[in-house]
Amino acid sequence: MYVALLTLLAPALATAIPAPHLYPEVFDRSASAAPSSISINGITYGGTGCPQGTLNASISDDGKILPLVFGDDFSASVGPNVAITESRKFCQINLDIDFSAGFQYAVYSADYIGYADLDSGVQASITALYYFSGQTAQVITEAEINGPFTGYYDKHDDIAIATWSPCGSQGLLNINSQIALTSSSDSQSGIVSTEKIKASFVHQLYIKWRSC
Numbered sequence: 001m002y003v004a005l006l007t008l009l010a011p012a013l014a015t016a017i018p019a020p021h022l023y024p025e026v027f028d029r030s031a032s033a034a035p036s037s038i039s040i041n042g043i044t045y046g047g048t049g050c051p052q053g054t055l056n057a058s059i060s061d062d063g064k065i066l067p068l069v070f071g072d073d074f075s076a077s078v079g080p081n082v083a084i085t086e087s088r089k090f091c092q093i094n095l096d097i098d099f100s101a102g103f104q105y106a107v108y109s110a111d112y113i114g115y116a117d118l119d120s121g122v123q124a125s126i127t128a129l130y131y132f133s134g135q136t137a138q139v140i141t142e143a144e145i146n147g148p149f150t151g152y153y154d155k156h157d158d159i160a161i162a163t164w165s166p167c168g169s170q171g172l173l174n175i176n177s178q179i180a181l182t183s184s185s186d187s188q189s190g191i192v193s194t195e196k197i198k199a200s201f202v203h204q205l206y207i208k209w210r211s212c
């Protein structure tokens, strides 16, 4: 009787509940592949936010996380006695990444980790533009912090459309990171600075690979 009832119910259930995936979707091998060796071959950078000797870059062993660690110069501020030039800092970076042949990579999201102290009416905008040498396509990540705000922040932004490095064994990634503060009146103050304890601002890139 129990069996009969289940049999009776089965067709009704089949139409009411979306069919589960009986078979896994075709496994996309290329999406999860990564080169067996990945390293940073060289880095050049410059700008008001990153004088020589103030930026550290590294890449995780699996090639998926690339933290850029900035020093104290990557700080911006506004206020009654602060020069206008302090309201915006930028850093232009060229990263030369070497990897085993037959792959390409893309930046798909980023984290921004630091400290901010903003009056009401002050807005901080942290943006980064990414492009590969020899290609015109660019992608952007962006985070905003609105005053009043005092404390550490950890902002995340995803990139909707990937821009892939040229197929091969080398990808020259250009990154233009910028922090800018705007205020609605001259009396408001704000600062976006390096994380106080470690004295660093971290712009962490997330990278995906595929074979080509």
Ligand SMILES: *[C@@H]1O[C@H](CO)[C@@H](O)[C@H](O)[C@H]1NC(C)=O
Binding pocket: 054, 055, 056, 069, 070, 071, 072, 200
């Ligand atoms: C970069 O690394 C060096 C050596 O480990 C360290 O002394 C320096 O403080 C680091 N700079 C930043 C901005 O983290």
